[in-house]
Amino acid sequence: MLQRFILFFLVVGNLATAQVRLPAVFSDHMVLEQQSEVVIWGWANPSEKIKIKPSWSEDTIKLVTPSSAQWSSKLRTPIAGGPHKIMIRGSNEIILQDVMIGEVWLCSGQSNMEWSVNNGTEDAKADMQNANFPNIRLFQVNKSGSDYPQVRGEGKWEACTPQSMKSFSAVGYFFGKKLHADLKIPIGIINASWGATAAEVWTPKEKIIGDEELTASYQLLKENPWCTIQVGATYNAMIHPLVPYKIAGVLWYQGESNTASPLTYKKLMTTLIESWRNDFGKDIPFYFVQIAPYTYGRANEGMLIREQQSKLLSVPNTGMVVISDKVDNVKDIHPKFKKPVGDRLANMALAEVYKKPILGYKSPVYKSMKVEKTSIRILFDYADVGLLSTGGDPKEFFVAGADKKFYPAVAKLDGTTVIVSAKEVKAPVAVRYAWGNSVISNLYNKEFLPVSSFRTDDWEIELVSPPSAKQ
DSSP: HHHHHHHHHHHHHHHHHHOOOOOTTTOOTOEEEEEEEEEEEEOOTTTEEEEEEEEEOSOEEEEOOOOOOOEEEEEEEOOOEEEEEEESSSSSSEEEEEEEEEEEEEEEEHHHHHTTTOOOTTTTHHHHHHHOOOEEEEOOOOOOOSSSSOOSOOOEEEEHHHHHHHTHHHHHHHHHHHHHHOOSSSSEEEEEEEETOOOOGGGHHHHTOOOHHHHHHTTTOOOOSSSSTTTHHHIIIIGGGTTTOOOOOOEEOOOOOTTSSSSGGGHHHHHHHHHHHHHHOOOOOOEOOOOOOOOOSTHHHHHHHHHHHHHHHGGGTEEEEOOOTTOOOOSSSSOOOOHHHHHHHHHHHHHHHSSSOSSSSSOEEEEEEEEETEEEEEEEOOOTTTTEESSSSSSOOEOOOTOOOOEEEEEEEETEEEEEEEESSOOOOEEEEOOOOTTHHHHHHHHBBOOOOOSOOOOOOOBBBOOOOOO
């Protein structure tokens, strides 16, 4: 009899606490993708009847919670606007207030994406004071790692104010601000970034461990007191709980922590992109920032990450923002110029996703070369309107012959191409431009976007540590 009595209260207690619950990303002030079929999901008792009623529709969605205790439904959203309400009712009732319909983007990466105006940016005080945008909504995912994929997540949506913006991703804020200004609709920015993290921790564990080459590269990562290096940890705790929230695309700023093994970075990032796209159920745009010039410990390690990022453009629906002209100190891994980064990412999204007439939103990248007697002519993609150089002729070009010895080159602009030569090289076969961890050059397209560093050869590059300082 006593056992039955205890069992009765256990069951009743469980039923009482198993109310309708939602993941953290569903909260007041949220933004949902406009004119889309979005997924809303949560948890309740098995067999519990759930009703969902959005204020923009006359229809009420009815469903029954399956035995897994997780329910989900699709909502058709209207054109951009708001505010709206969403009622979810089971044994209890939740009403999501001040819901906006617009565009949602996910920001992720390491410290340069996490960097806020509080950390120090070019015009931090003025930017913070002017950050009153009630139709820009910010969702900050708390730093967290986990051994296993999590479902609820952490964080909440807030309207953009000087207070909510000051600790938020500066790149994400400036991106959202420009989209909001140009599209004139509500914008939601989700920030899931963590300083010093390597790309492996943002990738599902099975995708790394199941690949011999990526596993070998991952094992080169060193312990870091500022962040986890556990493969898949931040993916499990900071990305997985967002799936399958409808997003327009991803912004990524990371790479500095993968210089230990730069030559696998393209493969690693391709794996991450494909995994995220599979999770979110769409070939979402993935726009990333090429890491800035910086004095890394070994020669070429930062340069090789930049080269791998350029190669990542072969993955469909990706885009790269070059920021080598926005570096105030090559000994500081955190350039303070974050607004140009956000603006350039926004221009890419405006042109490619929203089909706005944005001209010259891509930095020129190396396309091909032609040997012309003792010179080499370099051709570029995204230089159709021409090239320019500041402070004289283009600098930081080097030429080599078959002996693989590079010499400083004389470079001359010729329309949309550059002609380079070196008196020491009578039969040139290869060119390198701005090749070095901390090199800043002076070549741009006529929209003043810097040309990405490159090399035309595929010769093996040695990663050399600097000489030890004398004691």
